[in-house]
Amino acid sequence: MAEVSRYCKAYPLQRFRQFDGWSEKSENARQERQTSNGQGSDAPRQLANDSIVYLQENFTVTDNIMKDENVIYDHVTPQWVEFCTRELNFTVPDFEAEEAETKTVP
Numbered sequence: 001m002a003e004v005s006r007y008c009k010a011y012p013l014q015r016f017r018q019f020d021g022w023s024e025k026s027e028n029a030r031q032e033r034q035t036s037n038g039q040g041s042d043a044p045r046q047l048a049n050d051s052i053v054y055l056q057e058n059f060t061v062t063d064n065i066m067k068d069e070n071v072i073y074d075h076v077t078p079q080w081v082e083f084c085t086r087e088l089n090f091t092v093p094d095f096e097a098e099e100a101e102t103k104t105v106p
Helices: 078-086 095-104
Strands: 008-012 031-036 039-044 052-056 071-073
Touching: none
Parallel strands: none
Antiparallel strands: 008 052, 031 039
């Protein structure tokens, strides 16, 4: 069963393509219905610079909000994490701290 991420953020694919070590697995893009001559079949969607994809809390990039489906990038390195945090301003909220803070507010 697919796992929903606690946190992910949408970006246009061109932002990720700016990373020097970027290599995408476009064959894992989500399936779209293709029709030709009245025949239909599913095929991975074509990823363009303006395609919206999702940076997950574990720093993988997916083509939907599920963190373990349609993974198009999963080469998580310290350089990748630094790129995401520095260039994309990506930070995962501290949900436990926020929850504790709201419980202490009268």
